[in-house]
Amino acid sequence: MEVLRIENIAKSYSGKEAVRGVSFTINEGTIFGLLGPNGAGKTSIIRIITTITGADTGSVHFCGEPLNEHSPELIGYLPEERGLYKKMKVGEHLLYLARLKGLSRQKAKEALNYWMDRFEIADWWGKRVDELSKGMQQKIQFISTVIHEPKLLILDEPFSGLDPINTNLIKSEIRRLRDEGTTIIFSTHRMEQVEEICEEIALISNGKKVLSGHVDEIKNRFKENHFEVELSKAENLDISGFGEIIEKDLNRVKLHLDEGKTSSELLLHLLNKGHQVTAFREILPTLNEVFIKQVNAKN
C-alpha cells in the first residue's frame, strides 16, 4: 500500500528554486532514504511533507488523501536541528508534545510509560531537560517523535551526536517500527548508514530527483562489470579475450569483464586453466560512489 505519493512538487523562496519538480512514492513498511548533498532541497521536501510549508505546485498524497490538517497527527518528525524546552520537566514535555499530536492525556501517559520503560529512563520523569546530557536529550527527542505511533516517521540525520550504544538502540527501534508497519523516511548523507538500513532511496541534487529506486537495483544499475577473484596464485593469470586486470596482488585480482562475456564463462575459463579459485564475486559500487558520481554528473 502506498503511504506517500509525491507528484511533481516545486517550491521556491523569493525567486530561488529549492525544489524543482520532484516525484516519488513510498510504500508502507519501507525504510526510504532521502539522500542528497547539503542544500539539495531535502529539508524543503521534508517540510512540505510535514505540512510545515506548502508546495507551490504539485501534490502530496498521504495515506490516499491530499495532505490536510490531520496529517501531522500521523507523522512523526525528528528534525536535524534538535530542540526541546530546556526548563520543562521531561515527563511534562513529552506529554505536551504527545497531546499536540492529538493524543488524549490518558493515552499519552500510557504511551509515555511504555517508551520510558523501554528506554530505561522511567526515573527521568521529573528531571528538567537542561539537566540531561546531549545524548539523553536525543533519546527524549526520539520518543517525542514516535510516541503517537505515526504511520510515517521522518528522521533527519537521526544518529548525529549519538554514541555507538544509543546509535544501535535507535537503529534497532527503527527496524522494529518498520516491522510493525511504520513507514520511515531517513534523510542523511552518511552513505554507509543508508546501505545498512534503507531499502529504497531517492537522490536529490539541486532541487531535483536524480535517482531513485531499490538499493540493490540501483547498485546493479551502476555496476561496471567489475569482479574480484581470489586464487592460490595470481602471478601467471591470463584473461585475454575475457577482460582486463585492474589491480593485482599476491592472490587477489580485480578485473573488468568485457561486454558480452558472462561471469560464469570467466569462472569456467579460470577453472579450466587449472587455477584454484577460493572466492569469486562481483564488485557492486557503494552508494557513496553512485552518489558522488551522480551529483557530479548533474552539476
Place this chain on the structure above:
Amino acid sequence: MNKLWLIIQREYLTRVTKKSFIIATLITPLAMGIFFVVVGFIMSYEGGEELNIGVVDEAGVLRGKSFGDDNTTFFTTLKIPLEEAKAAAVRGDYDGILAIPPIAKMEIKKYTTYYYSDGSLGLDKRMVIQKRLRNHYRDFKIEELELDKEKMESVDVEIAFQPEPLKEDGEKESSMGAYVKAGIGGALSFVMYMAVFIYGMMVMRSVSEEKVSRIVEVMISSVKPFQLMLGKIIGVGAVGLTQVTVWAILLPLISLMVSFFIPVPDTGVDPAQMAAAGVDQEDIIYQFTLAMNELGELNWLMIAPMFLIFFLGGYFLYASMFAAVGSAVGEDTGESQSLTIPITIPIIIAFYIMFVAIRAPHSTLAIWASIFPLFSPIVMPARLAFDPPFWQVALSVILLIGTVIFFVWLSGRIYRVGILMYGKKASFKELAKWVFYSSK
C-alpha cells in the same frame, strides 16, 4: 482549537508556576510598600537631636506666652540680657539663643531676628521657628495696632472652585472631580504603558528563544505557526492579566497597611495655630472624603470593561508586533534592538500624549490620539474617567479591533517565515518580503 488551548495552557502554566514569577508578583507590591515606609520615615526624620533654645524677647513680642515646644525642640523664655544668655549658651545651658530685638517701627513688613549658636540649625527647624515667629509677630502687631483680629483674618480669603451643571438634572461634580479623574486616567494609562512593554517584550524573548533552541521546528510539525504564535500571545497575556490583577488587589491592601506605619509628619504648627490660620484639619479630611466620593461616583461600569478592552487590544496589537520581531531575530540581540525601536516609538509618543489627555481630555489632540489605533490603548484609558462621548469610544474600539486583526495577521505572516529563517540578517525590507511569501 484544542491544540491552541494546549499551547495557551503551557505558556501560561510554565510562567505562573515559576518561582521567579510568584516572587515578583508577591514581592513587588510588598517592596513598594516597604519603599514607601522607608521613604516616609526618612521624610519625617527630624534630625533626632534635641535642641534647647533660649529665647531673649527684647521686643516683648511673646507677651509672656511660651514660644511653643515640639517633640524635639524646647524653648525657654529668658528674662536676662542677651549677653548673659549667650554666656549661658557658651556654658552649655542652651544649644542656641534666639534673640528678638526691639521693634523700632510698626509700619514695616521686614524684621530680623538673630540666632546665636556654634552649631548650625537644620533647614527643617529653621523653617518651623520662622513660621512660629511670623505668627507671634502677627498677633503682636494686631494687638499693638489695635486692629480687629477677626476682621484681619477675614482678609485672607480662600477660594473653592465648584463646577455646576447647566441643567438642573445634570451630573454634579465636586471640586475634587478633575483631580481624581486625572489621577485615575493617568494610573490606567501608566498600567497600559507598562503592560505593553513588559509583556510584549516577554513574548518577543520567548519567540526568539524557541527559534534559537530549535524547538520551533518540532512544534510546527504538530501545529500551525499561527496557532503557536497566537497561543503564546494569549498565554503571556493571561500571565499579564494575572499579575496586574494580583497587584490591583495587593497594592491597596499594602498601602493601607503602610499608612499605619508612617507617622504623620509634624508640620510644626499646632492645631490651634492651624485653626487660626484658617487651615482646618477637618478640611483635609473633608477633601479626602470628597475625593473618595468622587472615586465612587465614577462610572466604573463603563471604565472597567472599557479598560479591559483597551488593555487586551493594546496588548494584542503590540505583542503581535513583538512576536514578529522575535521570530525574525536569532541569537543576535543587537539586531532585535534595531527592530524594536520602531515599535516602541508609538508607545512612547502615546505615553506623552496621555499627559495632555489628563490635563485637557477634550482637546483635539487628546480626542484624535484616543481614536488613532496605535495610540488609543494608552490615551483612551486616560480619558475614560472624563466621560468621553460615546461615538468616540465606539469608533476607537472598532478601529482598534480592526487594527489588531490586521496586525495579528501581518505578524503571523512574518512569524511563519521568520522562525525557520536562520543566518539571514533581518531588516524591515526583508520582513516586508516575508509577508508576501505564498501561504500554501
